[in-house]
Amino acid sequence: MKIKKLTLALMAMAIVTVAYAATDISGHWKGSINNEIEVAYDFKVDGQKLSGSTKGPDGNTIQLTDGWFKDDSLAFTLPIMDQQFKMTGKVKSTDQIVLYMKGGPMGDMSYVIKKAK
Template identity: 35%
Template sequence: MKKTILSTVLFLMISAVTYAAGFDGTWLTKVKTPDGNEFELTYVFKTEGEKVTGSMKMPNGDLPVTNVKVDGKNISFEMAFGDQAMKYAGTLKDDDTIILKMIDSPMGDMEMTLKRQK
């Protein structure tokens, strides 16, 4: 019985790390502003053990993501823009696509499709 429980726990831990690693890499999306202009955003995620870190690349420097949580194929994190904290939640749809939503942002809830860059 103990071996079965230990095996199950180890399998779940390995599965969580495997899914987290699915977010590794550089991801690109295009965003439209309210005035119709379009610009690109680049997100980078890296898994080290069970910890996921990341940033959003900007022309004047990278913005770190914080409070990253991965649960299976779901990811959530926060980013600070000045004194404004923005929350994001996303789902890994396939190996090369994340559907990411900005939640409670000053620009309203916005959905973005991130594509893995190879």
């Protein structure tokens, strides 16, 4: 009896893990940096390729480059003012991503974006 319950619990965990790994982050995401600077991203996932855009400080659209998405990790580059800012991220839930930037104009930082409804 214990073996049967353990097997069922392991199967349930495997299903949840597969469902979580298959999260599609395509869509519109919003957040803020230091509760001061509003940011928004439009992501599109095609297999492991991540593309999309955001708005720059001047309001112009910036296309994400070199993007990828696998399991719960993502990365892309933001070309802003003749510089390349590399971003990485982790999906924390189906509606929350933490993004990280090393060595940006404000130094190393992280911030949360949430799926817009």
